[in-house]
Amino acid sequence: MSSYNVAPLEKLVEQFEKMPGIGYKTAQRLAYYVLNLSKTEADTFAKSIIDAHEKIHYCSVCCNLTDQDLCPVCKSEKRDRTTICVVETPRDAMAMENTNEYKGLYHVLHGAISPLNNIGPDDLTIKELIARFGNDNEISEIIMATNPTVEGDATAMYLSRLLKPMGVKITRLAYGIPVGGDLEYADQITLARALEGRNEL
């Protein structure tokens, strides 16, 4: 930009600017924050990036992120092994987990089918999901918790067709108005779905 640029600083700004939701001004602010760290703090920060990158990989069963072979949920003996909740991302699994309502297992697809973005079924962890239906599996229900988007819906449909022959119950999260929301601000489609899925009181 100006004659006033400092190469190592600009490189750092560039790194931050690549991140989702971070524009040039924010990237600058973050870079200045890093400059103001002590040497130890900066080293810790850099190390935590490398560490996270090196130590974290997919759980060998559910494909969620973990630094061990099995993630805590797959390893836990308290979880209900008859139910698998299929989500798009590890963050979705964490959101489900934070409800404190779900006690079953997960399966993280790491994306959704999206022909526009060149993501087909083979790019997701669908193989791994099918592998869970082994000889002595106890699975009785698969909850499709993919996002309420065109891609999420398509993925849920695709998977339900694929898995129904395995003889399991396939369910989908309910669509409806969000709790604490305002009918006035709900969009048409959400409201139509809420009406469609109305329950008896």
Next chain:
Amino acid sequence: MSSYNVAPLEKLVEQFEKMPGIGYKTAQRLAYYVLNLSKTEADTFAKSIIDAHEKIHYCSVCCNLTDQDLCPVCKSEKRDRTTICVVETPRDAMAMENTNEYKGLYHVLHGAISPLNNIGPDDLTIKELIARFGNDNEISEIIMATNPTVEGDATAMYLSRLLKPMGVKITRLAYGIPVGGDLEYADQITLARALEGRNEL
């Protein structure tokens, strides 16, 4: 939070969460972004943090950030050496530079006097500013471009009292309504200052 946390990931989220303007959700998003980087990209990112931290220091004259002994502005022969623009932060200097109107030198204070935050004159680079009034200095004007806040004003006042005996002209950036702004939304004080500083057409 939940039983689903992965230690190296949580550490990384923590690091991001400490940054200005970054909350837990954004920190999480950034951490997942880092996990999705390739190994080379993650290494580059970590290295750029360490690099910026190690290579960048204050310019020995104006105290702006640089990776050389003198910053490009202090080194340049095209700049007007009779004028010094005093700013609080390197980002303020960059903002001035981006106007493409200012051709003089800078001095970066790295803060403003703020008794509430325990920042006194000795915590700023005021010594270094005074040192620029050496035997063969050509300085004729000091432009106070500290922020239009209580702290910035106080710092400008303090410095003007300190520097006036040196026989230089001391000026302050004009207060007024921002270009493209709307009178209706301008606050009382700004409007009063704009009135006070009105110019003949």
